[in-house]
Amino acid sequence: MLTTWTTVAVLQAIFLMFLAAVSRAAAREAVQPETSRKVLHTGAGLLTLVLPFVFRDLWPVALLAVMTAAALAVIRLLPAMRMRFGAAAYRVGRSSYGEFYFLLAVVALFWLAEGQSALLFTIPVLILTLADTAGALAGSRYGRCWYGSLHKTVEGSIAFAAIAFLCALGPLLLWTSIGRAESFLIAATLALLVTLIEAGAWRGRDNLLIPIGSYILLRCFLPLTHGTLVACFTAALVLILVIASCVVYLRRGMPWMKSSRSLPMRST
Numbered sequence: 176m177l178t179t180w181t182t183v184a185v186l187q188a189i190f191l192m193f194l195a196a197v198s199r200a201a202a203r204e205a206v207q208p209e210t211s212r213k214v215l216h217t218g219a220g221l222l223t224l225v226l227p228f229v230f231r232d233l234w235p236v237a238l239l240a241v242m243t244a245a246a247l248a249v250i251r252l253l254p255a256m257r258m259r260f261g262a263a264a265y266r267v268g269r270s271s272y273g274e275f276y277f278l279l280a281v282v283a284l285f286w287l288a289e290g291q292s293a294l295l296f297t298i299p300v301l302i303l304t305l306a307d308t309a310g311a312l313a314g315s316r317y318g319r320c321w322y323g324s325l326h327k328t329v330e331g332s333i334a335f336a337a338i339a340f341l342c343a344l345g346p347l348l349l350w351t352s353i354g355r356a357e358s359f360l361i362a363a364t365l366a367l368l369v370t371l372i373e374a375g376a377w378r379g380r381d382n383l384l385i386p387i388g389s390y391i392l393l394r395c396f397l398p399l400t401h402g403t404l405v406a407c408f409t410a411a412l413v414l415i416l417v418i419a420s421c422v423v424y425l426r427r428g429m430p431w432m433k434s435s436r437s438l439p440m441r442s443t
């Protein structure tokens with residue numbers, strides 16, 4: 176059986192090798208900057224999913240986060256390292272500390288979910304990993320309806336909500352004894368509300384706000400009865416419709432909120 180120290184070393188080595196591989200592909204311009212960044216984001220997120228299954232204590236997770244943050248800081252600050260290993264993360268042409276918010280979120284989420292069901296860690300990480308990636312790629316490729324100064328799109332938010340729903344529904348159906356109707360309501364309400372959180376975040380802060388917000392909402396929804404969940408879903412849907420109506424109204428009167436392909440790529 177692997178010791179805790181060995182497991183930390185193995186996970187760190189896997190991440191660094193993955194970072195080097197994606198950076199090499201990005202440096203050769205085999206993939207677009209946003210795509211390479213999201214490949215790295217997805218790979219790191221999927222690797223993070225094993226943490227509650229291999230560690231029982233917080234300190235190995237915190238150690239991994241500190242080691243990874245130190246490596247990323249060196250790559251970010253030293254031009255030679257940035258040129259060699261930073262192509263995967265730092266070619267997108269915008270200022271963001273999303274990678275560090277991601278690490279902080281993982282440690283905070285592991286601490287919050289420690290001693291509880293792994294579901295409370297897994298669902299938020301899945302949403303951050305898959306839904307955020309889908310939203311960013313859909314927004315940058317197909318986005319036409321921009322929110323404005325946040326550089327995010329309605330198309331990206333729709334993609335985010337759809338994948339977030341699946342990321343929550345699958346584990347709820349597979350790992351819990353919650354009924355199908357209740358699982359659907361929890362997943363749908365969670366997806367709608369987390370989409371609002373993601374839409375309002377900027378400069379990588381969504382990497383922190385999405386998983387923590389997902390955890391808090393999930394903790395609130397899991398004990399609720401069917402009737403209460405229906406009320407929560409209805410309220411979330413009404414809130415989304417009101418906000419969407421406000422966005423449409425504002426776009427008609429504010430030129431900077433209108434569709435434009437000249438705006439910067441959707442921030443993640």
